[in-house]
Amino acid sequence: MKLLHMQRFKSPFLKFLYLVFSLALFSLNTSAQEYKTVKAQKGDGVYSLLKKHGLPTTDFNRFVELNKDLLGQNNALIIGRSYQLPSVSSPSSIRSENKSIQKLFGTKYQQVEIKDNQLKDAVYYLISGHGGPDPGAVGKYENHLLCEDEYAYDVTLRLARNLMKHGALVYIIIQDKNDGIRAGSILEPDKDEVCYPDLKIPANQKSRLRQRKNAVNKLYSKHKGRFQRLIVIHIDSRSQGENIDVFFYHDKRSKTGKKLVTNLQETFDRKYKQYQPGRGYRGTVSARNLYIIRHSYPPTAFIELGNINHPRDKLRFIKDNNRQALANWLEEGLIKDFKNNK
Numbered sequence: 001m002k003l004l005h006m007q008r009f010k011s012p013f014l015k016f017l018y019l020v021f022s023l024a025l026f027s028l029n030t031s032a033q034e035y036k037t038v039k040a041q042k043g044d045g046v047y048s049l050l051k052k053h054g055l056p057t058t059d060f061n062r063f064v065e066l067n068k069d070l071l072g073q074n075n076a077l078i079i080g081r082s083y084q085l086p087s088v089s090s091p092s093s094i095r096s097e098n099k100s101i102q103k104l105f106g107t108k109y110q111q112v113e114i115k116d117n118q119l120k121d122a123v124y125y126l127i128s129g130h131g132g133p134d135p136g137a138v139g140k141y142e143n144h145l146l147c148e149d150e151y152a153y154d155v156t157l158r159l160a161r162n163l164m165k166h167g168a169l170v171y172i173i174i175q176d177k178n179d180g181i182r183a184g185s186i187l188e189p190d191k192d193e194v195c196y197p198d199l200k201i202p203a204n205q206k207s208r209l210r211q212r213k214n215a216v217n218k219l220y221s222k223h224k225g226r227f228q229r230l231i232v233i234h235i236d237s238r239s240q241g242e243n244i245d246v247f248f249y250h251d252k253r254s255k256t257g258k259k260l261v262t263n264l265q266e267t268f269d270r271k272y273k274q275y276q277p278g279r280g281y282r283g284t285v286s287a288r289n290l291y292i293i294r295h296s297y298p299p300t301a302f303i304e305l306g307n308i309n310h311p312r313d314k315l316r317f318i319k320d321n322n323r324q325a326l327a328n329w330l331e332e333g334l335i336k337d338f339k340n341n342k
Contacts, residue, residue, distance in 0.1 A: 038082065039082050039083075040079055042079055044077050045076070046077065047060065047121070049063075049077065053085055063084075066083075098113065099112060099113045100112050105157055106182070107180070112165060114164070114167055121227060122338050123171070123223045123226050123229075124228075124230075125229070126159060126160050126173060127216070128153040128174045129233060130234075132191055132195075135148060135191075136152070137234075137308045138308070141185065141314055144186045146314070150179075151317045151318075153176060155323050156172065156231075159326075161181070162331040163331060163334065172196065173195060173196045174212065175195075176192060185318045185319060206291070210291075213291070216296050227342070229298050229300075231301050231303065232293075233303050236304045236306065238309060240311075241310070242307055242309075242310060244304070244307050245283035247283045247303075248261035248265055248302065249261070250301065254299050257301070263333050263336045263337040264330065264333035267333035269281045269283070290302060
């Protein structure tokens with residue numbers, strides 16, 4: 001339809017009607033270009049619906065925002081109900097496929113460029129040990145205090161960033177809004193960490209563990225049907241003379257959890273043979289009846305990075321390039337686990 005040129009209308013009232021009609025038609029055309037409407041069928045979920053229509057799963061939040069009044073519990077689709085799909089040509093969607101901004105990583109590292117989709121559709125929950133009122137294990141280095149929660153958190157952030165580069169969806173459960181990924185050997189302790197999404201961490205140990213377990217399990221239900229794993233990172237405290245390697249715990253009831261930690265342990269064994277031949281690696285895999293392992297829904301790897309009181313163990317996480325190496329090796333093991341279980 002050709003629209004009449006506005007100058008042809010001499011009457012102000014006709015000009016007003018013309019403007020209203022033109023704006024309405026423009027709005028209809030824009031909506032038709034922006035959103036395609038589809039009906040949910042039996043077995044459809046948000047992720048499968050997006051993939052079925054050629055859209056990236058990173059459009060999950062945009063889909064939910066578009067259809068927030070039409071979804072069931074935990075963002076479930078209702079069979080037979082019509083839903084709007086985000087536009088495939090949206091510039092913000094294209095950018096989110098290639099890079100994202102994660103402010104938790106700090107100014108230097110906040111831009112994360114997606115290298116590939118090796119971990120597409122994988123969901124990881126990362127918990128660094130202790131935090132808030134509890135620093136965890138405490139050691140000393142050159143008259144400085146070393147707090148477990150700070151070093152475990154730095155390795156956790158580095159691992160999260162690595163996994164995101166491969167297209168994984170990563171939830172960082174314990175967060176410090178102003179630390180970011182830090183360089184150097186001395187990571188100054190503080191007590192301002194929170195639990196996802198932004199909850200004050202309680203002083204009581206059982207309450208702390210329950211809080212982070214609840215955060216993970218709620219998210220797990222939201223992403224039901226996807227590949228999901230929980231990674232818990234700690235640093236042990238033993239006598240000064242006890243040198244230990246990175247070792248792993250799993251839930252004795254979970255074959256998948258045992259396979260997960262075995263993949264990680266085998267990766268570390270291979271890396272030590274590659275970079276320190278002849279040294280030997282004694283990191284173990286064993287079952288442990290820990291609260292967070294026992295009560296969390298996803299298959300879980302509970303990791304101890306070393307003894308915070310042993311001189312050589314300290315070097316494993318005091319040096320920032322070693323913290324990055326730990327994150328890289330964990331990343332490699334998790335990619336192996338994903339491919340073995342896909």
